[in-house]
Amino acid sequence: MALFIHYLSLPYLWLGVGFTLEVTALGLVGGLAIGLLLAGMQLGRIPALAALARGYTVVFRGTPLILQLVFAYDALPHIGLTLTPVAAAALALSANEAPFIAEILRAGVIGVDAGQILAGQALGMTPRVLMRRVIAPQAIRAIVPALGNETISALKNSSLASVIAVPELTLRSTQLASSTFDFFSIFFASGVIYLLLTGGISLLQLLFEAALDLDRRAGSGRIAVWRKKPSATAAPAASVSPVAVESQSEKMPFHVVAGTVREERHAKATGEDIVVEIIKLHKRYGDQIVLDHVDLKVHRGEVVALLGPSGSGKSTLLRCINHLEEWDAGIIRVGGRQLGYGVDGRKLSPRDIARERASIGVGMVFQQFHLFAHLTARQNIAGPLQWVHGLPAAEADQRAMTLLHRVGLGHRADALPRHLSGGQQQRVAIARALAPNPSVLLLDEPTSALDPELVEEVLEVIRLLAEQDGLTMIIATHQLRFARDVADRIVFLADGVVKEDGPTHEVLTRPRDPLTVRFLRVMGAQQAMEMPG
Amino acid sequence: MHVAARVKRMMWPLPIIFLTALSLFAMIAIMPVHAEDTALAGSAGCQALQAKYPMLKGKTLVNALTPHTPGYEALDPQDPSRYIGFDIDLAEALGSCLGFKLTYKPVAFAALLPTLQSGQADLVISDIYATSERAKAADFITYSKVFDGVLVAKGNPKHITGINTSLCGNIAAENTGFVEVPLVQNLAPECKAVGKPEPSLQLYDNNADCIQAILAGRADTYINDVNTVDQAVKAYPDKLSKAVAVTLPYSIGIAVPKNKPELRAAIMAALIEVQKAGVETSLLKKWSLDAGSIEEPRLVTQ
DSSP states (O other): OHHHHHHHTOHHHHHHHHHHHHHHHHHHHHHHHHHHHHHHHHHSSOHHHHHHHHHHHHHHHHSOHHHHHHIIIIIGGGGTOOOOHHHHHHHHHHHHHHHHHHHHHHHHHHHSOHHHHHHHHHTTOOHHHIIIIIIHHHHHHHHHHHHHHHHHHHHHHGGGGGGGTOOOHHHHHHHHHHHHOOHHHHHHHHHHHHHHHHHHHHHHHHHHHHHHOHHHHHHHOHHHHHHTOOOTTOOOOTTSOOOSOOOSSSOOOOOOOOHHHHHHHHHHHHHSOEEEEEEEEEEEETTEEEEEEEEEEEETTOEEEEEOOTTSSHHHHHHHHTTSSOOSEEEEEETTEETTBOTTSOBOOHHHHHHHHHHHTEEEEOTTOOOOTTSOHHHHHHHHHHHTTOOOHHHHHHHHHHHHHHTTOGGGTTOOGGGSOHHHHHHHHHHHHHTTOOSEEEEESTTTTSOHHHHHHHHHHHHHIIIIIOOOEEEEOOOHHHHHHHOSEEEEEETTEEEEEEEHHHHHHSOOSHHHHHHHHHHHHHHHHHSOO | OHHHHHHHHHHTHHHHHHHHHHHHHHHHHHHHHHHHHHHHHHSHHHHHHHHHOGGGTTOEEEEEEOOEETTTEEEETTEEEEEESHHHHHHHHHHHHHTOEEEEEEOOGGGHHHHHHTTSOSEEEEEEEOOTTGGGTSEEEEEEEEEEEEEEETTOTTOOOSSSGGGTTOEEEEETTOTHHHHHHTTHHHHHHTTOOOOEEEEESSHHHHHHHHHTTSOSEEEEEHHHHHHHHHHOTTTEEEEEEEEEEEEEEEEEOTTOHHHHHHHHHHHHHHHHTTHHHHHHHHTTOOGGGBOOOOEEOO
16 A cells, blocks of 8 residues: 555656646647548548548558557658657557547537528528538537547557657556566556546536536526627517517417408519519429429519428428529529529539528528527527628627517527427527518428417417518418418429419319319318317 | 644655655765766777767767666666666666767567667667577677576476476467567477477566566466566565576677668777776676676677
8 A cells, every 4th residue: 555655646657647648638639630621521522532531530440559659650750750759649649539539520510400400501501600600519519428538538548659658657657567566556556547537537528518508508697698698688679560479378369361451462462573483493303303394483572372292392392492402404583583503604502502592582491490409599590690691799689689579489588499399499480580581481381390289379470470571471381271361372282293373262262173172172171170160 | 734734844855855865875876887987988998989980979879678677677666767777887888988878768679679770769778689580670789698587486386497398388478579489489399299289478568567477377487588587586586486597599789770880880899898898797797697698799680
């Protein structure tokens, strides 16, 4: 025991800890740098770079670290690169850690819900903004435990640097044991020192996890103080009419737009300029034709309901209008601008497509909401305004609060999506899509993922947008009653073909195509059972 | 609280006093050698060599070593920040004769010659035997004969009598790259001839691991330099013993790179001076090594 204490407090061993930490830190920093590069190459769009990164991973993950250390130390001098022991160890450890760290980073990025990426793209985020604001913050939370593991593994691996004369803890312990023959007291002492070091890393990991814990951050309310955000109680701007959905517990009134009003609006809308124009849009996945020469015109202020069985191409059509999908032939114009081609007629890069989306102004609401899980309701709305449209933080925040009040969620501004009900999430998603003042709002089955009792609050918001704002909307839905209540026009799509296109009342009461007739009968019967009365 | 603090303050200097006393003691212990070194540096022979090889004067050379062999090279248990042993003193003596200083780079035994070849070290003085195989990687200047000891568990339960058929069916612990490895392996046909299983080998990285293998009962013997064996027996008199000493047809040598003939010539000449001045003999005595093992410098190259 006395010997153990003697060696545990021996400065000679603790000086070795300095080298152990130095090699570990350098190896991790280098590994992170190379790992970022490797992960980027593998996630990127250039196959040659991805293959190169794969090759590197195969070699450096597939050979023992000890060989890499000896190579860096004893082979590199033959090509004129003589490194000090610490530098050689740092190089070898970096090269060895890199593929492992790259895989952790890749797993983190891949693990981010694809819907969040889709939503970010739909909001006009460039790949870079998307990575920085949506993917990275969520990926980092997911990879902290794995990185903690990797750090501990790197620290222990640094002991292998003893073979290339780095005077670190293990080398000092073995030499000391050889000269004193006190094997066990020395190795116990160095084992305890290693445990202290790895224990410290575990502690750091826990602190990181706690610091990144969304629930703590959102729940404490401290973040508002840190970031000096305007208060949650900012009054809605006078120009915006508050919606009647102030309290979620209150049952919302069900407004029915009288048929005549709608017909009038439809007549008026067709006189206005065309917002969306689709000419002979054709798209196929392999052999399957998804959209078969679809033509569609939507006028300003018009609300179009896209009806059709699942797989009929409704979602694909909406995604094409927002250029989230490529198509094979045909033209899409939004606000008179043709999508997908630059002024020089060349195809756009993903970054330019993002800018196009942002400038043309197509908002999109998804079936699964796709709110950014790491951001509060308010940040979900204000963030894209800052990052995509360059609004100052205060202004973006004010607009977010205004919109949240409009959808009746001013009191939930600082809640995380996971603490909101499905209906509330969808209302936030609608507010987020509305924030940049889109010229057209696309809604892809906005209520299909909601529990029946939550459907109404979302429909109510959409209805008010149609009535009060005269917002141009294309809504893919199978809610016949909702289509009847809110849409000016119904477009019935089956097997990628527009089977029927006409004023709501006409299509619902006097369908011409046999497929439409059957669809309306089946859906009508189902929904009559779901919603009696 | 105050008392505790005072006690602490009083206790802190104790290790320092202890260390200072130790280093003073160590300095006194090695003083004679230093005196010899000074005398050596001033000798006419060494003066002439310094004039002949001026490129070494004032330089710091790197000596790669495997510091796991107490007596030859190991950490100073009293001051682990430095290495001590016969090889260290010999290297310093060569340094004073030629006017260079030394730093030491600890590597695994099998890495000694690769370290030299890659230029990470200038020479290797580390109880390494100058075999013709190794002479393909580096040139050797010999300075001592090789006497091996056969380390066994106390009482030699397996009745091992050397590198012969007594090893058949037994387990020998050796370090990777040791000359004893092929010698043990070559016993296989002999063992077969007498109808016994061949000996098996456990390869380790340093003496400590080999000695542990015998202490733990994993290996039956460890055959290495007799001094190493003696040191191990001294450390574990109740558990280990030396079965026998054997002479191997090798010499211990200083390894120098093949592409530096001038350094090789300088070391060779300086070693002759060191031996002539009686320094090597007194160093053998100082480290309780067999004075009869001294050998006239000879170049082993391929």
